[in-house]
Structure formats: structure tokens, C-alpha cells
Amino acid sequence: MLLLLLGAGDVAVKGQAAVLLTVLLALVLLGGATALIRASGWSWRRAVCVVSGAMTLAALITFLVLPGWYVKANNRPSVTTSLDGLPNPGLPGTHVFRYFTYGSGTDRQRSEFASGVTLRSRTVDGARLIDGWNGAPGWARTRYWDFDPKTLPLNGRVWMPEGDGPFPVTLIMHGNHDIEDSSDKGYAWLGEHFAPHGVVAVSVDENFLNSGFSDLLASVNGGLDKENDARGWMLLEHLRQLREWSKAKDNVFAGKLDLDRVVLIGHSLGGEAVAEAALFNRLPAFPNDARQIFDFGFGIQGLIAIAPVDGQYHPRGTKTWIEDVSYLIIHGFLDGDVQSFMGTSQFARVTFPECVNCFKSSIYMLGANHGQFNTSWGRADHSMPGRFFLNLEPIMDAELQRGATKPLFTAFLLTTLFGREEYRSVFEAIPRSAPWTAQSVELVTDVRTGDERVIADFEEDADLQTATLAAARIESQGLSRWSEAEVKIKWEPLDSAAVRLGWQPHKDAQAPS
Incomplete structure (x- = not known):
């Protein structure tokens, strides 16, 4: 691996504890030996203890302070589809745009x-979707923001093309981060690029659902827990507010918004939240409480998930399935926060029963981390002291990471929102370098389309001889092993199964089939 995998979860906690314990022991050894020398005089044994403690402590401090070391991945063959003659969507578009914000008008923390x-x-009532905004942590959160779950604000940063509309719309949803650092401002690089290409981009503020000082009280009395259903619902409430404005006269949005052409983009927790939004968009009510009525019905054509988590919210006790919506997922190989490619599970749960033009694409970007997709989050994917345990040296430059991402996202928007089918070829390749980048950025990709006919995906039942295709049967001969098993990723199982086959390579053995 290119990353020292210490920084999150049980493995990270154990690794950090081991190093900190070693530091403590080195300090005890050094201090004890020094005190003994001062009290009893010099000896070689005592000197060895002092030197050993000092060297151990120096080595550990050096390890923690230095950013890490560079480790080069094994070279792999690169296969690229021809993009000759296809305009680079990473270049600026032709539309002039304006930037402005909308919101409650009473925000205590941000002018x-x-x-x-x-x-x-307007404000929205999210009390039925948010658990844990109560007790001491809830009191502190309310004191900080000056509102509670019944009066959540709809705040957004807008980049809107000038000229006659209507224009398609994309909403960008951040993930969890320090509550004091507004994450929504970190996607200006996307808004400033999408608007010149004829898309109204809105970076949505949900920082009030993020981690903050109030969570220090959570161990005593609760705290926000599994609130991703609320994050997804809030996206739809933003779309509802935009729809109201677009229908009003003498309004900056009047006639500008085509809400039948919408793409939702989410990062980290926001990457799962866009899936929840796509689910809720088609439901009549909240699965956990039917009193919360849903009547959205927006034209969500696509979802982009940036290093998403998966399974924080379980509608009806299951993970979220997405139907007939195009889906793009991107994940950094050096992600120090979401260390497993968790979105692969959601990728497996995107299906196209009715939409033959839909597609889904998975992109694993070598050298990319978690935070550099947001300009505010930075190179280290953990706060102190966790960042000391991350190997930062192999991580690519932030501008390169975003520069390699920009044409991929824009190609997806051009395909799903404008019907530019020629840009689908950007995603139809296997391991290769990112297109239109000055430096080589290697990608591992996968793509599935709505017009595919699946013969066998080994998901249907426990019978090894049945297949996905109706009336199909699977038979074999010459195998020493034939079974189906759950697929696992780094830290957890993948919501998918696979067939395992084995055979004897001897020349006299029966040829497997």
C-alpha cells in the first residue's frame, strides 16, 4: 500500500495507542535513567538506558513530524480509449456567470x-429526521448556531450562467468536517467551472450537522447519530426552495432553472446523502416516519459520489438501492479517512430496470486522498493527533487531483444533462491515465450500462446452478472448487457476491469448463 494505514477506525486507534505507549515508555526510561544517574552517579548501564531512551524518543518524534516517504506503485499496462477530436471538458466554458448566496439572513457565524x-x-423542520440534537450536546449546538432542528436554514452558494435559461442544476453536498470550518466554500472550484459550461451550481451548507465542540459532550449525553437521511432530505428541500423561486416573478432565478435536469454531487457523508436524496425523491413519505410527507418529484438524472461512506442510513433496515439514475463514483487510493472503497457497495446497488440510456462508472484514482477534493479540507485526512500517523508524501498535488477530476465530472454532466453521448467514451476504458491532464494520473475504472444483459451475477440465490437470466443454468466439469461467496473490501464486506473456481493445472487433468 502507498499509505500508512493508521488514522481511523479500530486499526488506527490501536496503531496510535501503540506508538503513544512507546513514546511514554521511552520518556519513562529516559527520565528514570537520568534521575538514577543524578542520584547514584555515572555507570555504563545507566548511560545505555539514557542513550536508548533518547534514541527511541528521537526516532519516534522524527517519524511523527516528517510527512512520510514516497512509495511508487507497480507499473501496470495502461489502456485508453481514443478521445481524438473530443473537446476537453476540463477547459473553461463560454458562459459568463454571476456568484451570490441565499440563506436565512440571520446566520450568526457567517456574514x-x-x-x-x-x-x-425559508427554514425547514427536520426534527423527525435528526436524532441526537438534544441533551447537553444539542444545547451547545443550538447555542452556537442559534437555531434547532425545527428551524433548519437553507443556505447555499450559487454560480449561475448569465443569459436566457432555463439551465440544468447541480447541487454539491459536503461531508463531515470541523463545524467551525465551513465546508461548503471548498467546492468553488467546481461551481466556477460548471457555470461557464451552462450549469447552475449550488454548494449547499449543512455545516450545522457536522462535528464540533458540542460533540465533546456526546460521550456524556448523546450527540448527532446517523443523520445522513437528514442530509439527503435537505438537498431536496433546497431544490423545493429553488423551484418556488424559479416560478416567482422579479426573482433572480425566474426562468433560469430546469429542475427536470438535475445532478447531485456529494463528498464523503454527502456522497451517501445524494443516494438517500435520489431514494426520497420518488417516495411519498419518510420510510422511518410516514408523518413526514415527501412530494418532491424532481428530475434527478445523475449522481456523483466523491469518496462516499455507505450504510450509515438504512431505510427499512436495508441499504439504499438506486434505480434508473446514472451514477459516477470516484475514490482516492490514498484516502486516509474513508480507507475502504465503501462506495463500491452502493455502485453494486445501482440498477437500470427501465433506463437503457443510464450508466454507472467507478473510478479509483491513484495518488488522490480524501480532503483535496475540497479546498478547505487539505492534505491530511485527519485532525491532530491522527494526522501524525498518515504518510503524506505519496499524495499527489492538490491542484493536480482537482485538475484530473474536473474533466471527468464535466463529461458526466455533459452526458447526463445535455445528452452529449460522445462524452460517455471518457468512462468506457479499463486501467488507464486520466484524460486531458498535464501529468499522468492513473485510474482504475469500471462501467456498466442500462442496455447490458446480465447472464449471471451470482446474487440471486444459494443454488450454484441457477443464473440471473431466467431459465439459464450453470454447469461445470473438471473443477476442483466451485462455490459462491461474499466479496470483501479492505475493512468490510461488499454488497456483492462472486463465484470461486479452482482446478488442477496438471497436464493429465480434465480441462475445466
Whole structure:
């Protein structure tokens, strides 16, 4: 691996504890030996203890302070589809655009959502979707923001093309981060690129659902827990507010928004939240409480998930399935936060029973981390002291990471929102370098289309001879092993199964089939 995998989860906690314990023992050894020398005089044994403790401590401090070391991945053959003659979607578009914000107009922490708003939005009641905004942590969160779950604000940063609309819309949803650092501002690089290409981009503020100082009280009395259903629902409430504005006269959004052409983009927790939004968009009510009525029905054509988590929210006790919506997932190989490619599970749960033009694409970007997809999150995917345990040296430059991502996302928007089918070829390749980048950025990709006919995916039942295709049967001969098993990724199982086959390579053995 290119990353020292210490920084999150049980493995990270154990690794950090081991190093900190070693530091403590080195300090005890050094201090004890020094005190003994001062009290009893010099000896070689005592000197060895002092030197050993000092060297151990120096080595550990060096390990923690240095960013790490570079480890080069094994070279692999690169296969690229021909993109000759296809304009680079990573270049700036031709539309002039304007930037502004909308929000409550009363935000206590950020002027851009207070006195600086162009439009004042309504509030929404999310009390039925948010658990844990109570007790001491809830009191502290309310004191900080000056609102509670019954009066959640709809705040957003907008990049909108000038000229006659209507334009398609994309909403960008951040993930969990320090509550004091507004994550929504970290996607300006996307908004400033999408708007010149004729897309209204909105970076949505849900920082009030993120981790903060109030969570220090959570161990005493609760705290926010599994709130991703609320994050997804909030995206749809933003779309509802935009729809109301677009129908009003003398409004900056009047006639500008085509809400039948929508793509949702989410990062980390937001990457799962866009899947929840796509699910809720077609439901009449909240699965966990039918009193929460849903009546959205927006034209969500695609989802982009950036290093998403998976399974935080379980509608009806199961993970979220997505139907007939195109899906793009990207994950960094050096992600120090979401260390497993968790979105692969959601990728497996995207199906196209009715949409033959839909597709899904999975991209694993070598050298990319978690935080550099957001300009505010940075190179280290953990706060102190966890960042000391990350090997940062192999991580690519932040501008290169975003530069390699930009044409991929724009190609997806051009395909799903504008019907530019020629850009589908960007995703139809196996391991290769990212297109239109000055430096080589290697990708591992997968693509599935709505017009595929699956013969066998080994998901249907426990009978080894049945297949996905109706009336199909699987038979074999010459095998020493034939079974079906759950597929696992780094830290957890994948929501998929595979067939395992084995045979004897001897020349006299029966040829397997």
C-alpha cells in the first residue's frame, strides 16, 4: 500500500495507542535513567538506558513530524480509449456567470448567509429526521448556531450562467468536517467551472450537522447519530426552495432553472446523502416516519459520489438501492479517512430496470486522498493527533487531483444533462491515465450500462446452478472448487457476491469448463 494505514477506525486507534505507549515508555526510561544517574552517579548501564531512551524518543518524534516517504506503485499496462477530436471538458466554458448566496439572513457565524444574502430562504423542520440534537450536546449546538432542528436554514452558494435559461442544476453536498470550518466554500472550484459550461451550481451548507465542540459532550449525553437521511432530505428541500423561486416573478432565478435536469454531487457523508436524496425523491413519505410527507418529484438524472461512506442510513433496515439514475463514483487510493472503497457497495446497488440510456462508472484514482477534493479540507485526512500517523508524501498535488477530476465530472454532466453521448467514451476504458491532464494520473475504472444483459451475477440465490437470466443454468466439469461467496473490501464486506473456481493445472487433468 502507498499509505500508512493508521488514522481511523479500530486499526488506527490501536496503531496510535501503540506508538503513544512507546513514546511514554521511552520518556519513562529516559527520565528514570537520568534521575538514577543524578542520584547514584555515572555507570555504563545507566548511560545505555539514557542513550536508548533518547534514541527511541528521537526516532519516534522524527517519524511523527516528517510527512512520510514516497512509495511508487507497480507499473501496470495502461489502456485508453481514443478521445481524438473530443473537446476537453476540463477547459473553461463560454458562459459568463454571476456568484451570490441565499440563506436565512440571520446566520450568526457567517456574514455571507446573513447580511450578504441576495435572497432570504425559508427554514425547514427536520426534527423527525435528526436524532441526537438534544441533551447537553444539542444545547451547545443550538447555542452556537442559534437555531434547532425545527428551524433548519437553507443556505447555499450559487454560480449561475448569465443569459436566457432555463439551465440544468447541480447541487454539491459536503461531508463531515470541523463545524467551525465551513465546508461548503471548498467546492468553488467546481461551481466556477460548471457555470461557464451552462450549469447552475449550488454548494449547499449543512455545516450545522457536522462535528464540533458540542460533540465533546456526546460521550456524556448523546450527540448527532446517523443523520445522513437528514442530509439527503435537505438537498431536496433546497431544490423545493429553488423551484418556488424559479416560478416567482422579479426573482433572480425566474426562468433560469430546469429542475427536470438535475445532478447531485456529494463528498464523503454527502456522497451517501445524494443516494438517500435520489431514494426520497420518488417516495411519498419518510420510510422511518410516514408523518413526514415527501412530494418532491424532481428530475434527478445523475449522481456523483466523491469518496462516499455507505450504510450509515438504512431505510427499512436495508441499504439504499438506486434505480434508473446514472451514477459516477470516484475514490482516492490514498484516502486516509474513508480507507475502504465503501462506495463500491452502493455502485453494486445501482440498477437500470427501465433506463437503457443510464450508466454507472467507478473510478479509483491513484495518488488522490480524501480532503483535496475540497479546498478547505487539505492534505491530511485527519485532525491532530491522527494526522501524525498518515504518510503524506505519496499524495499527489492538490491542484493536480482537482485538475484530473474536473474533466471527468464535466463529461458526466455533459452526458447526463445535455445528452452529449460522445462524452460517455471518457468512462468506457479499463486501467488507464486520466484524460486531458498535464501529468499522468492513473485510474482504475469500471462501467456498466442500462442496455447490458446480465447472464449471471451470482446474487440471486444459494443454488450454484441457477443464473440471473431466467431459465439459464450453470454447469461445470473438471473443477476442483466451485462455490459462491461474499466479496470483501479492505475493512468490510461488499454488497456483492462472486463465484470461486479452482482446478488442477496438471497436464493429465480434465480441462475445466
